[in-house]
Amino acid sequence: MRHDNNFDFLRVAAALAVLISHVRPLHDNTFPLGDLGAVGVFAFFSMSGYLVSASWERDPHAGRFLSRRALRIFPGLAAAIAFAAFVVGPLVTNLSFGDYIRSPLLLQYCRSILLYPMSFSLPGVFADNPFRDNVNGSLWTLPMEVFLYGSVMAISLTLRSSQARIAALASLLALCYGLEIRQASGIVLTMPTQELYRCASSFIVGALLWQLRDDFRLPDWSWMPIVVFLLAVHATAVEVWSLILLVPLATVSFANASYGFIRRAGRFGDVSYGLYVYAFLIQQTLMHYFPSIGVNRFFVWSAALSAMAGFASWHLIEKRAIKLKGTLSRRVSSAAAATS
Structure with missing residues (x-):
């Protein structure tokens, strides 16, 4: 897999697609492009399936694999949860500070760092918003993401041959x-099963594309007819499964290509994860303080502020956590050697 690819750009585009889709429930039910959220989520999961499978193959060690995944997910998530609970929450709650701090909902929300179960409400926060009592609805995908990471590891440890893994997937x-x-x-492990089937399917297609990369090489242009087909079947009975199965094909095809300035989208850092985990919170906060804001202004401000949050999250937290991968991997290897 070459490094001058479009993955960084596509991750940001997927995060923005999810942000755009939330304009409809959070602000204006008539806002167009609400269906982009599903495209963004399926693109995220298909990229994860592809890249996580590649990561395992480069270093098939369970401890190091888990440490890499944990350092990518949890530091940024912990910061987002803490920011919502201890900065935004006290500012916008309709409760007194004492009642807010003592509420069991606060601890329940903070426990979301464990992912299972997730909590989306803080005491008295966003109680008067159009989309009430939901602090950060975007986080619902993260338990599924981590569950699927574990599934890749389990399949790879159990089935040693590539053909067996392909058959299992x-x-x-x-x-x-x-x-x-x-x-x-x-419900499976607090995850709604219908959403789990759909997200897992996109992840599995991505993983299969990695496993089959030598025998089934997608041309760089193959995403174009797929996009045309998906536009043609929009709002039909086959749309959902067309998205689930074909978005991963288009995603991996486009991501592995290399288009001019697009491939340089990551030169400022990978802002996509931070953009994703802060966008919903920022949108809800804007609606709290500016309930009569116009929809176009709402979208522009939420996108700009979320991009800034993603930039800060990457440079202040995520990038520093990722630098610990080497140290943590060496410690995991040393511990494994000591117990063997």
Whole structure:
């Protein structure tokens, strides 16, 4: 996989797509492009499936793999949760500071750093917003992301041959497809199963594309007809599964290409994760302080502030955490050697 690719750009585009989709429930139900959220989420999961599978193959060690994934997810998430709970929350709650601090909802929200279960409410926060009592709805995808990281590791440790892993992934994709057709619903590890099937399917397609990269090389231009097809089937009965299966193909094709200035999108850092985990909170805060703000201004301000939050998150927290990967990996290896 070459390094002069479009992955950085596409991650930011996916995060912005999710932000755009939240304008509709948070501000204006008539705002167009609300369906972009699903495209953004499926693109994120397909890139994760592809890149996490590549990461495992480069270094197939369970301890080091888990440490890398933890350092990518949890430091930025912990900062976002703390910022919401101890900076934004006390400023916008309709409770007194004492009642806010003593509320069990505060501790419950802070426990979301463990991912299972997630809590989305803080005491008295955003109680009068159009989308009430939800502090950061975007975080619902993170438990699924971490669950799927573990699944990649489990499959890779259990099945040593590439063909066996491909067969297992294809079987899991078929299972998700079948359960979606049956509209099987429920909760698994606090995760809604219907959303889990869909996100897992995109992740699995991404993982399969990595496993099949030598035999099934997507041309750099193949994303173009896929996008045309998806536009053609918009709002039809086949749209959801067309998105789930074809967005990963278009995503990996576009991401592995190298287009001029697009491939340099990461020169300021990878702002996508921070943009994603702060956008919903920023949008809700804007609606709290400026309830009559126009929809276009709301979108521009929320995108600009979220991009700045992503920039700060990367340079102040995430980049520094990632630098610890080497140190932590060496300690994990030393501990494993000492116990063997």
